[in-house]
Amino acid sequence: MDTPPLSMTYLVRPATPQKKNAPVLIMLHGYGSNEEDLFSFASELPQELCVLSVRAPYDLDPYGHAWYAINFDAEQGKWSDDQQAIASREKIVAFIEGACKAFDLDESNITLLGFSQGTILSYAVALSYPEKIKNVIALSGYINEGILDSAYASKDHSKLSFYISHGQVDQVIPIEWAQKAPPFLNQMGITHQYEEFPVGHGVAPQNFHSFKSWLEKQLASR
Numbered sequence: 318m319d320t321p322p323l324s325m326t327y328l329v330r331p332a333t334p335q336k337k338n339a340p341v342l343i344m345l346h347g348y349g350s351n352e353e354d355l356f357s358f359a360s361e362l363p364q365e366l367c368v369l370s371v372r373a374p375y376d377l378d379p380y381g382h383a384w385y386a387i388n389f390d391a392e393q394g395k396w397s398d399d400q401q402a403i404a405s406r407e408k409i410v411a412f413i414e415g416a417c418k419a420f421d422l423d424e425s426n427i428t429l430l431g432f433s434q435g436t437i438l439s440y441a442v443a444l445s446y447p448e449k450i451k452n453v454i455a456l457s458g459y460i461n462e463g464i465l466d467s468a469y470a471s472k473d474h475s476k477l478s479f480y481i482s483h484g485q486v487d488q489v490i491p492i493e494w495a496q497k498a499p500p501f502l503n504q505m506g507i508t509h510q511y512e513e514f515p516v517g518h519g520v521a522p523q524n525f526h527s528f529k530s531w532l533e534k535q536l537a538s539r
Contacts, residue, residue, distance in 0.1 A: 321419040325412045326372040328356050329420075333364040340426035340536060343413060344370035345435030347457075349381035355432060362529065363536055367422055373434075374408055375401065384438045402464040406441045413442075413449065428452040428532065433490065433518065437461050440498075444505075447474040452535050454528050455481045457518055459494035460501055470505070479509035480531045482524050489518040 320329055332339035342362065344355040356370040373382040385401035417424045427450050431439035436458025443450040445466035466472075479502060483495035492513065502509045510531055514521045 323412060323415045323419060325374065325408060326352060327412075327416075328352050328359075328370045330356075330359040330368040331420075332367040337421040338423045339367045339420075340365060340428070341367045341369060341417065341420075341422040342428040342430055342532075343409075343416075344368065345384070345409070345429065345431040345438050346370070346373065346382075347433030347435050348383045348387060349377055350432075351382050355430065355435070358430075358525065361525070363533055365536065366428070367420055369416055371409070371412060374405060384434050397461070399461070399463045402438065402441065402461070405438055406445060406464060409438060409442050410446055410449065424449075426451055426536075428454065428535070430454040430456070430528075431458060432456045432520065433458055437464070441465055443477055443479075444469050444474070445472075447472050447477050451476060451478070452532065453477070453479045454532065455479055455498070456520055456524070456528070457483055457487060457490060457495070459490060460498055474505050474507050477507050478535060479507060480528050481509060481511045482520075482528065483513055484516040484518060484521075485513050486516065487518045 346354045352370040352372040359368045362368060373384045375383045377383055384405040386398040388396055413427060429439040429443060429450055436455040439453050439455055440460045441464045443453045481498050483492050485492055499509060499511045512527060514524045
């Protein structure tokens, strides 16, 4: 398959068999990583999916990429650049629209798979534009309400489904932050599955098999 030029750098694994209107899974990596990281999962994911793994737009020294800057200030402590995050949210939406046209994908069957900062952006895209996303696999992240569209609460989220997981000894993002997601989604009437695993900031094999099983069920029910 040719790789058409799109608005962001990406890797692609075509659906098998290749066909028009295939469902698509978009991978969003974590802070300091790149598009090759989560793409290592691609060969193990359902073959009916077209898998696209996207590189975040902000370069980090000496290498790696980020969806937004995380700053460390002596007075303010650790803080995130929400304006950069909002800009990345919009870049992701534009990329999804371009990719669906370029690869003739099913715009009504889009799954986001994020890790850490990529999960934070997955939440932001899906909750801000629920009409564009069907499923979200949210690994080791949390909801940042500061980067959601200002009108998100008034939108129809009834078609969204989330799989959420977090490590019980995550040393990067406290598990308490992730645990706020289920009540938030309950309040909005969004279907979700939440799981915790006895690991740190990563994806354990049992975690992978769990979200893969969830994804397979979502695809079968479409």
